[in-house]
Amino acid sequence: MSLRKKLLQGDKEIVIFGAGYIGYSTAAFFARKGVASTIIDIDPQKIEIISQGRTPYKDMETWIGFDVKPFNALIKATSDWLKVILRGNPVYFISVNTEKDGEPWDNALSDVCSKIAKDPGRPLVIVESTLAPNWTDNIMKPILGSRAKIAVAPRRDWFTLPGMTVETLDRVVGATSKKTLGQAISVLSIISTKIHSASSHRVSELVKAVENAYRNIGIMLGYEISLAYLNTNIREVLRLCGTKWNVDEYYPSIGIGGYCIPIAPKYVLSGTEIPIQLFHAAMDVDRKMPRIIAYRLFERGIRTALILGISYKGNLKVHIASPGLRLADALMDQGIKVSIHDPLYSREELEQLSNASPVDYPNSTQNIDCIIVACDHDQYKAIPKEKLYETLEGCKRILDCIGIWAELKDKFKTMGIEYHLVGDENWL
Numbered sequence: 001m002s003l004r005k006k007l008l009q010g011d012k013e014i015v016i017f018g019a020g021y022i023g024y025s026t027a028a029f030f031a032r033k034g035v036a037s038t039i040i041d042i043d044p045q046k047i048e049i050i051s052q053g054r055t056p057y058k059d060m061e062t063w064i065g066f067d068v069k070p071f072n073a074l075i076k077a078t079s080d081w082l083k084v085i086l087r088g089n090p091v092y093f094i095s096v097n098t099e100k101d102g103e104p105w106d107n108a109l110s111d112v113c114s115k116i117a118k119d120p121g122r123p124l125v126i127v128e129s130t131l132a133p134n135w136t137d138n139i140m141k142p143i144l145g146s147r148a149k150i151a152v153a154p155r156r157d158w159f160t161l162p163g164m165t166v167e168t169l170d171r172v173v174g175a176t177s178k179k180t181l182g183q184a185i186s187v188l189s190i191i192s193t194k195i196h197s198a199s200s201h202r203v204s205e206l207v208k209a210v211e212n213a214y215r216n217i218g219i220m221l222g223y224e225i226s227l228a229y230l231n232t233n234i235r236e237v238l239r240l241c242g243t244k245w246n247v248d249e250y251y252p253s254i255g256i257g258g259y260c261i262p263i264a265p266k267y268v269l270s271g272t273e274i275p276i277q278l279f280h281a282a283m284d285v286d287r288k289m290p291r292i293i294a295y296r297l298f299e300r301g302i303r304t305a306l307i308l309g310i311s312y313k314g315n316l317k318v319h320i321a322s323p324g325l326r327l328a329d330a331l332m333d334q335g336i337k338v339s340i341h342d343p344l345y346s347r348e349e350l351e352q353l354s355n356a357s358p359v360d361y362p363n364s365t366q367n368i369d370c371i372i373v374a375c376d377h378d379q380y381k382a383i384p385k386e387k388l389y390e391t392l393e394g395c396k397r398i399l400d401c402i403g404i405w406a407e408l409k410d411k412f413k414t415m416g417i418e419y420h421l422v423g424d425e426n427w428l
């Protein structure tokens with residue numbers, strides 16, 4: 001009987017390393033198709049939550065588009081990896097994090113490979129994590145053995161847009177042999193509807209890094225143009241450029257965050273000796289952006305600032321390469337007193353993450369020279385107008401990265417506040 005059939009009939013289950021957004025959602029999508037899984041993670045909290053039949057991520061169900069509860073019985077979680085491995089499993093998913101502090105990081109990948117290597121059989125290993133070029137050949141194969149059946153099937157999900165999931169999005173898969181590719185596709189097609197096969201694992205490794213590096217370059221070019229033409233509404237220029245059939249729409253912001261786009265050039269560069277100058281230039285723009293903003297705001301007389309949102313995207317509690325935190329540091333270096341707020345983080349968490357002072361917004365904030373909306377959390381959009389205006393007493397300038405308060409621009413003007421979307425005319 002094929003592996004696919006065994007999984008669908010409940011004779012076999014999948015094992016997933018990593019109970020993060022990616023690993024847990026893999027388990028959820030397979031469970032909905034009737035396939036059982038065991039998730040292995042080193043985080044006892046996540047194990048406990050999943051073992052209690054709960055979903056560890058707020059709002060995940062909005063994104064994946066279904067309620068996981070009816071399928072919870074099919075999702076187990078443990079940290080007792082040896083017990084799971086020694087029973088022998090036909091298929092492993094690797095969904096652990098592969099970046100740390102903004103750099104490609106392979107420790108977790110190496111660790112889980114050394115654990116999978118103890119499986120008594122010859123399992124199929126499907127990697128969902130983002131890999132740097134050559135990690136399959138240089139890291140995974142030496143640990144798993146040259147006969148290892150490895151498929152590289154990176155994820156492309158966009159967590160804040162419902163429906164942009166592993167089920168609906170095109171998925172690229174490459175493998176260490178043709179037979180392994182066929183096996184991987186037969187398993188992945190249980191949950192993914194659009195699969196593109198790559199001729200090798202090396203190709204699919206690079207696809208994920210290169211596609212995000214492309215976006216990085218486009219975004220950074222937009223940022224730099226917005227600095228070069230401060231007197232022109234570059235936001236509008238970029239939006240209108242995006243109306244051309246073959247041009248993507250980008251908008252300027254205070255920096256890019258998250259696991260993928262900021263470090264994609266680093267993943268690509270890590271596999272080659274040949275410098276790709278465009279990537280170095282783009283990374284330089286991202287590095288200098290917060291410093292330039294801080295300098296210009298100081299020049300405009302800003303001495304106190306409040307940053308709203310340290311998550312890298314709205315309604316998601318992830319602060320990797322956080323633009324808000326990076327700007328807070330640059331503002332403080334410039335001599336500006338900075339407060340921070342994020343409804344998804346406790347005061348203690350904010351204190352651990354930044355030297356800026358956490359505040360209870362919108363309940364206790366007044367006389368701040370500049371408010372920077374770094375993230376479009378729903379809580380900020382939902383502040384009643386009168387309450388919002390109260391918090392703006394003494395405010396001179398609002399810098400809004402996304403435009404959540406754009407329709408209030410005229411009212412702000414009557415209050416003596418200059419409101420700008422990042423990249424609009426005279427935004428800095």
Ligand SMILES: NC(=O)c1ccc[n+]([C@@H]2O[C@H](COP(=O)([O-])OP(=O)(O)OC[C@H]3O[C@@H](n4cnc5c(N)ncnc54)[C@H](O)[C@@H]3O)[C@@H](O)[C@H]2O)c1
Binds near residue numbers: 108
């Ligand atoms: N989140 C995204 O937007 C996204 C999108 C596409 C691809 N990816 C990629 O998918 C991978 C996972 O992303 P994520 O968002 O789920 O990350 P995450 O940080 O939410 O989860 C990773 C999980 O792996 C666990 N882990 C770390 N080391 C481990 C080990 N040695 N053994 C077992 N568990 C271990 C962590 O405790 C954590 O629960 C990354 O490579 C990421 O780049 C992420």
